[in-house]
Amino acid sequence: MPAKNKLSLKPPSGAEALPLYRQVKRELQNIMEAGHYGPGKPLPSEASLARDLQVSIGTLRHAVDELVHEHVLVRRQGKGTFVAPHNRARFMFQFFHVEPRWDPEDDTPKEPEFPDIQCMAFSRDKADEAEARALRIRRGDTVLRIENRLALHGRVVMHDRLALSGAMFRNLTEKRFSERPSTIYALFQTDYGITVLRAQERARAVAAGKAVARVLSLPAGAPVMEVHRLALTFGDRPVEYRVSTINTQAHDYVSMLSKAP
Amino acid sequence: MPAKNKLSLKPPSGAEALPLYRQVKRELQNIMEAGHYGPGKPLPSEASLARDLQVSIGTLRHAVDELVHEHVLVRRQGKGTFVAPHNRARFMFQFFHVEPRWDPEDDTPKEPEFPDIQCMAFSRDKADEAEARALRIRRGDTVLRIENRLALHGRVVMHDRLALSGAMFRNLTEKRFSERPSTIYALFQTDYGITVLRAQERARAVAAGKAVARVLSLPAGAPVMEVHRLALTFGDRPVEYRVSTINTQAHDYVSMLSKAP
DNA sequence: AAGTGGTCTAGACCACCAT
DNA sequence: TGGTGGTCTAGACCACTTA
Structure with missing residues (x-):
């Protein structure tokens, strides 16, 4: 240095x-x-x-x-x-956009709450077409697949499916992932020197598949939001491809068009 | 001046x-x-x-x-x-977030396209509870309700339901609205001296109602995205409350987490 | 040529944090 | 006390637009 x-x-x-x-x-x-x-x-x-x-x-x-x-x-x-460190505050204001729905009667200012993240699966696999294109690697290259469920106030409201380049995150194990200090991006930053700077998200409404529906406590086929995120580091190089499924029965996906003064 | x-x-x-x-x-x-x-x-x-x-x-x-x-x-x-004038360029980059879905095979850079906006209904009514709270007026005060459908490449992909304070937009008629120069916010700005500066959006997935489903050429009950927007001017005073319903079969709701360098 | 914003400089002093 | 970023100043010169 x-x-x-x-x-x-x-x-x-x-x-x-x-x-x-x-x-x-x-x-x-x-x-x-x-x-x-x-x-x-x-x-x-x-x-x-x-x-x-x-x-x-x-x-x-x-x-x-x-x-x-x-x-x-x-x-x-x-x-x-x-x-800029990837602490919880940054995660909440820049990378987590799910908020409880306004209660019309209640005027209590909704406190943004850090989600409780539980790892459901962790595997090392070969990249499929979509993952390879997103991460700019070759199909068949090693990817790490991570599956999480996220809970707010004790209720699971979101399901994440992450794909990471195996070459970029060598030696990443489920244990190390589960023992991460705060957020996943903090682990990228401290353990691999890779800082996520920005991300693009593409959202759509879909009918929940059976497996995801069960995780979200919804009937299969219920409308859910599916958010595809590509997280980028310097030079817009892709770091993580993530598909989130959100139960929007009692929560919203929030976005601000232009920052506050 | x-x-x-x-x-x-x-x-x-x-x-x-x-x-x-x-x-x-x-x-x-x-x-x-x-x-x-x-x-x-x-x-x-x-x-x-x-x-x-x-x-x-x-x-x-x-x-x-x-x-x-x-x-x-x-x-x-x-x-x-x-x-800052409310021209089409500003509308596209700040207030319109619907883009055609990536075609995996095709590498053609998707051109953002300005939507074709058609007015379906224009009425003067009494504010309901949700409108009154959003626009910070009293229930029963006059509101203007405008219903639009938006098409991209000739296909209707979005349905808008706007509510405006009648007191704020006196003399606004359907004719004047339909003859607007470019975007709705440009009309607010040039004819009423009210500049929309930012907006908050809250999105969720819902099953399409019968009326909206017909507009979007979808079967009733199909999953669609519903986006609630509150547009604000100086001092965060609300200007417009809008509920958009999006057919996300072939389009995405796009958002960038942090601007590009 | 005159007027506008865009860049760059070389300081001064203040507020905050460590020791 | 010394080092850090935060604010504020008073210029100079350049690039672009319009007349």
Whole structure:
């Protein structure tokens, strides 16, 4: 982990027009991608980074600002700037979108609740067509398949089916997975140096299959929401493909169109 | 529309800690909320705003930066800064989330398509309980109810049921609604000075009712997605309550968890 | 040519956190 | 006390638009 990275930013190549703060941003991303600056320890200070990269403090802050907006970095006044850790708070606001339905009569502000996650199955298999395409591996490559059920207030409301590239997560065992500190993405981050940055979700309504219906305590054929998620890391490289099935009898899939002021 | 607004920002009140750029931001919001700076004409230049508000250009830009990130303002180099207009592009990326499903074999990049919107019903009625609570009006107050069907590639994939406060949208007629220039939110903005800034959506899977099923060319009872949207303007005041029903046989409800770099 | 936003600099001072 | 990020300033120069 080099504390200093004297880099020739100024003459990047032939036909360039990228503003300096974008070059700095990319440089920071490259360093993070290379695995330095794990979520525990702070990056070098803004002053020293600016010195090393030969840019003004304002330009460096501009680059960091963008990464903070994208939830890649977090700043802590007096302590430093860190790779954004995958703690429960981040999971709840960025990656978990199921909330109990509004009770019309009641005005109690619904507290977002962290789900109770139970592993139902863990296997090592060959990638099928859909998994291979999503994870950008070859069909037949090894994938880890994980099946979870998620409960809120003691009721199972969601069923997850995860697929991970076996090559990316070597030595991942069911034991290690079950003993994860908090969220699955935290395990990716701390044990494999892979930070999930964003995800795309595609949702649809389907009739529940027999197996999933049983898990969700619904009659087979009941309408449920099926959410296909592809989680991405630096360079939009896929990390995880996940199909979630949600019992929306008493819960909603919530999404905010544009952030709050 | 005052071009100058000498304002005493510095001594805001007793127990304050709001940074200066936040005060500037609120001031800009207040002015926009008051109806000045319609989407056609630019705001005063950054230099003149900074002069009038007695802050440095950097501080003023910091405030504008935040409003741009929230899609409240847009900058156009060489032209000026504008209240973000509700054109088709904005509708597609911020308020329309239905996309054709990936064809596994085909690699053609799916072009987002603007839907063909047809009005099926337009009525003036008394607000029911749900509408009143959502729009923060009293039960029995006048609401405008609008029913639309939306088609992509000639196939109806979505049914909308809108409720608007009658007091907020006086003189809105079916004719005027049908002759709207582009999107419904553009009409709110240009004709009523009300700019929708964000929205919350709550989605669930339900069995299609008979009437909606017919519109969507589905058998009654088929699983469909029902999306409840509350659109908000400045101060999070509700503007529109909308229930959309989506045929997800060949389309998905798409959402991105964190924006792209 | 004049006016707009876009980038970049080089400081100053403050608020917070560790020791 | 020293180091961190947070705020604010006062410029300079560039890129784009319009007339």
